[in-house]
Amino acid sequence: MSKLTNNxxxxxxxxxxxxxxxxxxPYGKSLGNPPVISEPIWDSAETRALAKRACFDCHSHETVRPRYSKFAPLxxxxxxxxxxxxxxxxxxxxRNGAREAERADKMREEISGGEMPPLPYRMAHPDARLSESERQQLIKGLGKTATGR
Structure with a gap:
């Protein structure tokens, strides 16, 4: 064998x-989800559907893990x-408290700024790519859901 092949x-x-x-x-191989404790009172079914599409895999106990998530280091x-x-x-x-409302405000800001969902997630999950009108609908709906208005 050549020296290059050996190297x-x-x-x-x-x-x-x-x-x-x-x-x-074993870290990352526990594919189960904890039970859902309580969900917000959604302002509409559309807001929940958009959140489920773009947010739930990381921000809920309803995570759907892709096949590649079974293999380390992914x-x-x-x-x-x-x-x-x-x-x-x-x-x-x-818990419908101030903490959730504050966090939802932050999330709305991150969605507005294009930070959420993160680019690598959007690349791997085409369903999470929201159109501009869907993003605006989600932002508005999260605001109403978080504040109960």
Whole structure:
């Protein structure tokens, strides 16, 4: 074998072995969702449908995990995103208090600024891509839902 082939094997084989070994790390492989505790009183079915499409995978206990989320290190990234999203705003553990209203305000700002849903999520989940009118409808609906008006 040539020196180049040997060098490639020295790098590639350990990387492949590492990818197999990290599959035994359980973080991110718990594919179950906790039960829904309480949802907000939605201003409309349309607002809930838009939120479900664009937000629920990270911001609820109704996460639908894609196939790639079964394999480390992607499973770690998905789990981290879901945990972080649920901690920020969780539509399945809504307590109708000031905290949720404040977080919904922040979420509306992030949707307006194009930060939510995040670009990598939109790229991997075409259904989460909202048109401008859908984004405006979601922003308005989240405001009404959060404030009860």
């Amino acid at each position: 490639v094997l020295v790098v590639v084989l350990p990387v492949i072995a590492l990818l197999f070994l990290i599959q035994v790390v 499973s770690w990234l998905v789990q981290w995103d879901v945990e972080r999203g649920r901690n920020e705003l969780n539509f399945s553990d809504w």
